[in-house]
Amino acid sequence: MSDLKIQENIELKNFCTFAIGGPAKFFTVWKQHDEIVDILKWAKENHEQIFVFGGGSNLLFSDAGFNGLVIRNMTSQIELENRLLKVDSGLSWVRLFNFLKDKDVYGLEAFSGLPGSIGGAAYGNAGCHGTEMKDVLEKVEYVDTDTLEFHELEAKDIGFNYRHSEFKEYPERIITRVWFRLSDNPDDNTGDPHEFAEFRKAKQPQGLTTGSFFKNPEGDYAGRLIESSGMKGRKVGGIQTSDKHANFFLNDGTGTEQDVLELKDTIIQAVKEKEGIELEPEVQIIGSRLN
Ligand SMILES: Cc1cc2nc3c(=O)[nH]c(=O)nc-3n(C[C@H](O)[C@H](O)[C@H](O)COP(=O)(O)OP(=O)(O)OC[C@H]3O[C@@H](n4cnc5c(N)ncnc54)[C@H](O)[C@@H]3O)c2cc1C
Incomplete structure (x- = not known):
């Protein structure tokens, strides 16, 4: 088992963009892809319910906090091979665009400026400027919290809908990795990040x-x-x-x-x-x- 750091009595309001939420009984930061298995084993052994989140930009925590283990996903590996981009679900869009800035691949521009993690965006089928996650995802990997096994799902099998994915119906599935199929043709871009930044500044x-x-x-x-x-x-x-x-x-x-x-x-x-x-x-x- 890896060296897990489980903290106690951590204020959740410090980890979400709403700045609301009482204490988590237990709290841990998930940093490496495989580490989730050890975290889940710890929760099972200690009979604690779990809650996983990413950027905390689309949730409202309770004033009463959470009576279990809260897992903050900060996994962040990225690999680009033949225009197939494989990312850990905890990666933020900011870090992803930083990685892509000197690569000649196109397709994700619409999501520049989106707060939160890639996993959170896949969970809610986030959409920006006319493009939704379902339009750019190739497949997703999740870990089943009951069996501790990893599985992959093609985008077409995730039941995506407006701000919906089937992950909302299967809380035992934690998204661990996401693959995007990108293009090398500049005409396949999904918009101008500078225009989007101006739009957000003006409207939000x-x-x-x-x-x-x-x-x-x-x-x-x-x-x-x-x-x-x-x-x-x-x-x-x-x-x-x-x-x-x-x-x-x-x-x-x-x-x-x-x-x-x-x-x-x-x-x-x-x-x-x-x-x-x-x-x-x-x-x-x-x-x-x-x-
Ligand atoms: C200023 C601002 C602008 C925004 N603009 C947009 C916008 O243009 N379009 C849009 O769609 N949204 C927008 N949002 C909402 C939010 O940023 C997105 O929904 C984002 O994708 C949420 O990601 P997150 O990592 O912050 O999710 P979190 O808030 O951390 O989690 C949200 C939900 O996803 C679940 N979840 C997170 N990670 C995982 C995982 N790995 N596996 C399983 N479940 C998981 C959590 O359990 C929770 O139920 C905006 C928010 C803010 C604050």
């Missing part, structure tokens, strides 16, 4: 946020619906919908899980009454149900 607020809180309903935008229901700028405790983009919840630094949940419910109710549409959160609410 800065601060403690998880990005879009709700999914866009088909044919419409959650931000437009929130605004038309009079909820733009609405505040509960330390959490407010942004004046710049109504679908972004901003934490002024004092916000709590309960503030977020109350604002969420108020908005769902208001939009339902005004527009007859029930908004659904995109953000993964980890919640006290696990405690």
Whole structure:
């Protein structure tokens, strides 16, 4: 068994972009691909439930923390061979683009500026500027937390949908690696990263946020619906919908899980009454149900 470092009583608010969340009973950083097996064995031997995350940019931890082992994925190996890019799931987009900057391969440009890890993006089928993970992924490897065995799945077998993958239905599967098939033809690029950076600067607020809180309903935008229901700028405790983009919840630094949940419910109710549409959160609410 590798030299695992398991910490106790670690504040989760320090590991997510919302800066919300109480203490994890146990906490560890997963750094090398195979190390996950030892981490899972430790959890089994100690009868602790687990929770895995990457960049913490699309989740809401509970104020009560997590009564088990929280695993922060910081695996980061990258290999490029014949335009097939193999990356560990904990790799951040920032590091990936840094690696690619002097390589003549194209296809992932749309994701420049996306916070978080590659594994988190695959889990939620993240999408940017018209390109989704399902469009660029070749296959994914996961480890089954029950059997501790590794398996591969082709992109077509992952049940990708708008902000959805089948990994959401199989919590025992942890994404360990991802493969992208890239192109050597510059015409296959998915856009201009500089334009995307300008777009984000112009349209999205800065601060403690998880990005879009709700999914866009088909044919419409959650931000437009929130605004038309009079909820733009609405505040509960330390959490407010942004004046710049109504679908972004901003934490002024004092916000709590309960503030977020109350604002969420108020908005769902208001939009339902005004527009007859029930908004659904995109953000993964980890919640006290696990405690
Ligand atoms: C400013 C801002 C802008 C954003 N813009 C966009 C955007 O344009 N498009 C978009 O789609 N999203 C956007 N997001 C949301 C978020 O960045 C993405 O959803 C991102 O892909 C989440 O990755 P993560 O590593 O941070 O996931 P985390 O928040 O760490 O985790 C999210 C969920 O994924 C699960 N998960 C993470 N890693 C794994 C793994 N290896 N195996 C199994 N499950 C895993 C976690 O358990 C959790 O349920 C934005 C967020 C912010 C803060």
